[in-house]
Structures are given as C-alpha cells and as structure tokens.
Amino acid sequence: REPWVNPFSINIIDTLRKSSKSKEFEFCITLNEPLKIKYESIEGVTKIFFTQEELLPPLIGDALDISASWYNEDYSEEQMSYYKNLMKEKFYAFIPDVVLTFSPVPYLRNAFPDALVLHHEVSFFSRAPYPMTWYLDPHGMMFSNFSSPKRFKHEIARIKLNNSQQRLLNNFKQKCRTLLRNSSPFNTIVNPERKRFDYLAFFPLTTLDTYCFHGKFKNKFKNQYQYLVHILDNIPENVGLIVTTHTDFVNSLQKEAIEYLKLKYPNFIYHEEFEKYYAPSQYLLSYADIVIGVFSSLCWQSLLSECEHHPLMS
Numbered sequence: 001r002e003p004w005v006n007p008f009s010i011n012i013i014d015t016l017r018k019s020s021k022s023k024e025f026e027f028c029i030t031l032n033e034p035l036k037i038k039y040e041s042i043e044g045v046t047k048i049f050f051t052q053e054e055l056l057p058p059l060i061g062d063a064l065d066i067s068a069s070w071y072n073e074d075y076s077e078e079q080m081s082y083y084k085n086l087m088k089e090k091f092y093a094f095i096p097d098v099v100l101t102f103s104p105v106p107y108l109r110n111a112f113p114d115a116l117v118l119h120h121e122v123s124f125f126s127r128a129p130y131p132m133t134w135y136l137d138p139h140g141m142m143f144s145n146f147s148s149p150k151r152f153k154h155e156i157a158r159i160k161l162n163n164s165q166q167r168l169l170n171n172f173k174q175k176c177r178t179l180l181r182n183s184s185p186f187n188t189i190v191n192p193e194r195k196r197f198d199y200l201a202f203f204p205l206t207t208l209d210t211y212c213f214h215g216k217f218k219n220k221f222k223n224q225y226q227y228l229v230h231i232l233d234n235i236p237e238n239v240g241l242i243v244t245t246h247t248d249f250v251n252s253l254q255k256e257a258i259e260y261l262k263l264k265y266p267n268f269i270y271h272e273e274f275e276k277y278y279a280p281s282q283y284l285l286s287y288a289d290i291v292i293g294v295f296s297s298l299c300w301q302s303l304l305s306e307c308e309h310h311p312l313m314s
Contacts, residue, residue, distance in 0.1 A: 004102040005031065005039060008120070012100065013045065028094050048090050057082065067211030068218060070104040071144055083107035103211065104141045119147075124300030127247065127279035129179060143212060143295035176304045180286040189271050190242070190287045197240035197267060202288035203231055204244050204281045204298045205253070212295045225257060231292060232265045242269045242288065244281045 009029055016025050028046040031039060036049045056063060060079060069075040084107045091111075099108050099117045109117050118136040125133045140146030149156065161169065181187075194200060205224050206213055213224070221227040228243065235241060245253055253270070261268045274280045281298050285291065291302040 001102070002035060004120075005029065005035060008102070009100075010042070026094075028091075028096065030090075046094055048094075050090065054086060054090075064211065064214045065218075067103065068215035070106055071141060071211045071215040073104075073106055073146060075106065080107060080110060084110045087111040100136070104144065122297070124297035126297060127282060129183060129282065141212075144215075173304050177286055180283055184283040184286065185277060186273070186280070186283055186287075189273055190284070193240050193242070193269050194287070198238040199289040200240045200242060200269075200287055201235060201290040201292055202242045202244075202281075202285055202298070203228070203292045204296045205246055206294075206296055207246050216294055225253070228253075228261075232261070232268060235267070237267055239290070240267045240269050241265075241292075242284055244270075244274050244284060247279050247281075 013027050013029075016022065016027075026046070027044070028048060029039070029042070030048045030050065032055065033049055033051045040047055040049075056066075060066065060082060061069075066075075066079065069079065087108055088111050096112055096115045099105065099112065099115050100120050101108070101117060102120055104119070105117065108115070116138065118138055119141045120134060120136055121142045123133045123135045125131060137148050139148045139151050144150065190200070205228065213221075213227075217227065221230065232241060243253075258270055262270070274284070277283075282301065285298055285301055288302070291299060293299040
C-alpha cells in the first residue's frame with residue numbers, strides 16, 4: 001500500500017534526519033516494482049525494488065495465502081528458505097540494525113537475526129475525532145497471536161489500578177463518551193432504531209482481501225459478505241445490528257446486497273448517511289450495547305464505552 005511509503009516511511013526518515021543523532025542513520029526502503037518510477041528519485045536513501053516474479057515465484061502460492069502464512073507463522077520450510085535467501089541477495093551489503101515493517105516478515109527475522117524488527121501500524125486512536133497515533137510492536141502485527149497484547153495478555157489482566165488511576169481512567173472514558181455522543185451526526189438516525197430493539201450491536205466491517213482476514217477466516221469465510229451473513233444468522237431478533245464499512249472501502253457492500261439484507265434481516269441496520277462521513281464508526285460505537293469484531297481498532301475503542309465486547313458470535 002502506497003500510504004506506507006508516503007507519508008509514513010518518508011516522515012519517519014525525515015524525523016530521524018532532524019534528530020541529534022542524524023549522522024548515525026543510514027536508510028533503506030524496500031518497494032514493489034509498480035512504485036519504482038514514483039519513488040526511485042528519493043535522495044539519500046538506499047532503495048530495493050522487488051519484482052512480482054521475485055515475490056511470487058511458481059509453486060510458492062498466491063499473494064494472499066503467502067501473507068496469511070507469515071501472519072499466522074505457519075509457513076513451510078520451502079517458503080522460508082526461498083524468501084530468506086531472496087532478502088539476503090537483494091539487500092546485499094545493506095545489513096539493517098532496525099527493521100520497521102508494515103506487514104509480517106518472519107523471513108527478515110531469519111535473514112537478519114541481530115536486527116530489531118518493529119511492526120508498525122496505526123493504533124486504536126487513529127481517526128477523527130481522536131488524534132492519529134501509531135504503535136511499534138517488537139513481537140508481531142496487529143491482532144496476531146504473536147503481537148504484544150496477545151503475548152502479554154495475562155500480565156495485562158493482572159494490572160491493578162489504584163484509586164487515583166481509576167478516577168483518571170473513568171474521567172477519560174466519560175470525556176470520550178460525552179464528546180462522541182454530543183458531536184455525533186447520527187442521533188436522529190440511531191435513536192429511532194433504539195426504540196425498535198432491546199439492544200444495539202455494532203459490527204464494523206474490516207479491510208478487504210487482507211492477510212489479517214484471510215489468515216483468520218480462510219477456511220470459514222471467503223469474503224466480508226459471508227462474514228456479515230454469519231453474524232446476522234446468529235444474533236437474536238431483538239438485537240439490532242449496526243453495520244459500517246471500512247473507511248478505505250466505503251462501497252464494499254453493493255447496493256443490491258444491502259437491499260437484500262434489509263429485506264431478509266429486519267435487524268440489519270445500515271444507512272447511506274453513514275457513508276457521507278469519514279470514519280463514522282467512532283461515533284456509532286457510542287450507541288452500542290455490544291461490539292462484534294475480530295481485528296478492528298473499534299474493539300479496542302469499545303473498552304472506553306460501557307458496551308460488552310464479543311470477539312465473534314458463532
């Protein structure tokens with residue numbers, strides 16, 4: 001995805017160049033071939049370009065299956081050997097001390113065992129009305145079984161807050177809930193839905209055709225539509241299901257599909273008005289009694305509200 005190059009990677013490089021230790025840094029960006037013409041002129045940065053033939057050799061598998069295998073770390077020895085050797089060959093004399101990656105890269109850990117590998121992604125505060133924030137995880141990509149929240153879940157669960165910390169947290173939660181509810185453009189839409197159902201559940205659809213979705217559900221759901229129908233088939237009729245599409249894929253539900261779902265499932269709640277606002281999910285979350293999700297930042301944000309969080313209804 002090009003946004004990981006500009007602004008993210010370029011901003012990281014610019015920030016480090018402005019630091020007091022700027023002379024200690026040497027930079028390298030690895031890109032796929034389609035981005036070569038656009039970014040090969042970046043000055044002062046080593047650039048390594050991978051062709052599609054190098055990344056997807058015969059018999060290795062397709063891109064989605066391979067990415068999902070890195071995400072789940074269930075790759076074959078043949079895959080690991082091929083990509084590890086490819087990295088060493090392409091990097092040649094550039095031996096990284098730190099690797100910042102926007103996708104799972106166990107082959108880089110194997111190719112450069114002394115390097116610190118930091119998995120970069122936007123964190124659960126990343127869209128309006130919240131400020132943009134990021135994380136750097138030394139263990140794994142978001143929501144994977146190897147990420148820091150998963151690895152240290154028991155230690156996190158044992159953290160006890162003192163009274164002062166609890167008051168601070170409660171005040172923060174209340175400020176977030178008040179901000180979202182008071183500034184929400186959806187009160188006139190959702191309040192009537194509240195009267196129709198005993199509970200409102202919120203289900204944010206995720207990005208399409210990603211290694212995260214494929215890695216979690218490749219043997220269960222082929223696409224987001226099947227995933228949505230599965231949820232609708234398994235929630236009680238007295239629970240209204242508010243559905244939003246991902247901000248990068250606002251048209252992922254076809255008009256005909258929406259009309260069909262509204263006819264078959266009276267508790268399916270989707271309004272075209274949602275699509276008129278960037279990142280509407282932050283606001284709609286504040287109405288929910290239940291949040292359903294697997295690898296959405298909205299699952300983290302639900303901790304700020306009083307709703308119950310269900311990773312997946314099945």
